[in-house]
Amino acid sequence: MAVRDLVKNYGSAPALRGLSFEVPQGGIFAYLGTNGAGKTTTINIISGLLAKDSGEIKVCGLDVNQDPVKVKELIGVVPDDSNLYPELTCARNLDYLGELYGLDRQTREERIQDLLELFDLKDRAKMPFRALSRGLKRRLVLAAALIHNPEILFLDEPTIGLDVPSARALRNHIKSINQKGTTIFLTTHNLAEAEALADTVCILIKGQVVKMGSPDEIRGQVEDGTYLKLGLSGEIEEKTLLAACPAVQKASRENGFWRLKVDNLNQALKQSLGLAEAENLAIQEVSVERPNLEEAFLAYVENKGALKEGEK
Numbered sequence: 001m002a003v004r005d006l007v008k009n010y011g012s013a014p015a016l017r018g019l020s021f022e023v024p025q026g027g028i029f030a031y032l033g034t035n036g037a038g039k040t041t042t043i044n045i046i047s048g049l050l051a052k053d054s055g056e057i058k059v060c061g062l063d064v065n066q067d068p069v070k071v072k073e074l075i076g077v078v079p080d081d082s083n084l085y086p087e088l089t090c091a092r093n094l095d096y097l098g099e100l101y102g103l104d105r106q107t108r109e110e111r112i113q114d115l116l117e118l119f120d121l122k123d124r125a126k127m128p129f130r131a132l133s134r135g136l137k138r139r140l141v142l143a144a145a146l147i148h149n150p151e152i153l154f155l156d157e158p159t160i161g162l163d164v165p166s167a168r169a170l171r172n173h174i175k176s177i178n179q180k181g182t183t184i185f186l187t188t189h190n191l192a193e194a195e196a197l198a199d200t201v202c203i204l205i206k207g208q209v210v211k212m213g214s215p216d217e218i219r220g221q222v223e224d225g226t227y228l229k230l231g232l233s234g235e236i237e238e239k240t241l242l243a244a245c246p247a248v249q250k251a252s253r254e255n256g257f258w259r260l261k262v263d264n265l266n267q268a269l270k271q272s273l274g275l276a277e278a279e280n281l282a283i284q285e286v287s288v289e290r291p292n293l294e295e296a297f298l299a300y301v302e303n304k305g306a307l308k309e310g311e312k
């Protein structure tokens with residue numbers, strides 16, 4: 001899929017200011033941006049819900065304006081909210097959507113069985129949609145978007161509101177859909193999720209693409225990026241840690257570990273080991289890490305100073 005010079009204004013307010021990007025076929029593309037950057041506007045234009053002012057969009061070589069019906073058959077959209085009927089059973093919801101796409105009965109039956117199997121929903125086929133848990137609902141919404149076997153699937157915040165096991169299960173489903181050949185266009189504010197799934201990342205700021213590349217390339221643009229991961233046997237306050245370790249610029253908690261941004265690794269190591277000793281805490285983990293995608297993203301959106309020369 002390719003977007004070229006896309007412009008959209010709401011009245012006199014610009015939302016998309018001539019943005020261009022290409023989504024590699026068969027990959028997982030993360031479309032990232034702060035609130036109001038223009039992500040939903042882009043997806044609505046691509047999926048034919050909203051008119052653009054100018055620019056060109058091609059999906060599998062077809063122009064969205066010239067072949068709107070064919071393009072609709074090539075894409076599936078998973079909204080952040082459910083679009084299914086609460087009173088209908090899971091199987092009937094899928095069947096109904098298949099009818100809307102004009103699939104014949106046999107194709108529908110096959111697709112429904114395949115999708116229920118793929119998403120581990122076989123034993124829920126006869127349950128009304130409303131009776132499913134939130135995680136299972138997200139799975140069925142995903143299955144529904146695949147009923148017509150689209151080439152590209154648009155996913156808006158797929159795991160929002162899900163507990164950790166359900167979110168992980170859904171991410172695995174997304175990977176397996178992708179491995180079966182569907183290109184994934186993912187919008188998320190969960191940068192760890194984008195990092196875990198995407199092979200291409202596109203950063204949008206105020207309706208313009210500011211950076212596109214692999215997660216590694218994007219992370220590589222952040223200059224002063226040395227981080228120390230530290231696991232301690234007990235709790236310690238952030239201000240105590242920062243006071244005892246002047247070489248640590250910033251400290252945050254991540255999955256039970258400290259993630260320390262350091263300006264001098266040797267000093268920071270010495271100081272944090274000294275602190276552990278003074279506080280009588282055992283060191284359970286120490287490792288040196290690069291900036292993650294979230295830190296690189298923040299460098300782009302708010303702290304251009306952290307970017308390497310040439311990227312500012």
Ligand SMILES: Nc1ncnc2c1ncn2[C@@H]1O[C@H](COP(=O)(O)OP(=O)(O)OP(=O)(O)O)[C@@H](O)[C@H]1O
Pocket residue numbers: 010013014015033034035036037038039040041042
């Ligand atoms: N119907 C509308 N009328 C007027 N302005 C709009 C409309 N929809 C969106 N906008 C504006 O266009 C800009 C882009 O909005 P959009 O919803 O595409 O951003 P987004 O990146 O999806 O944000 P979020 O992450 O918050 O969902 C914002 O400034 C928003 O206020």
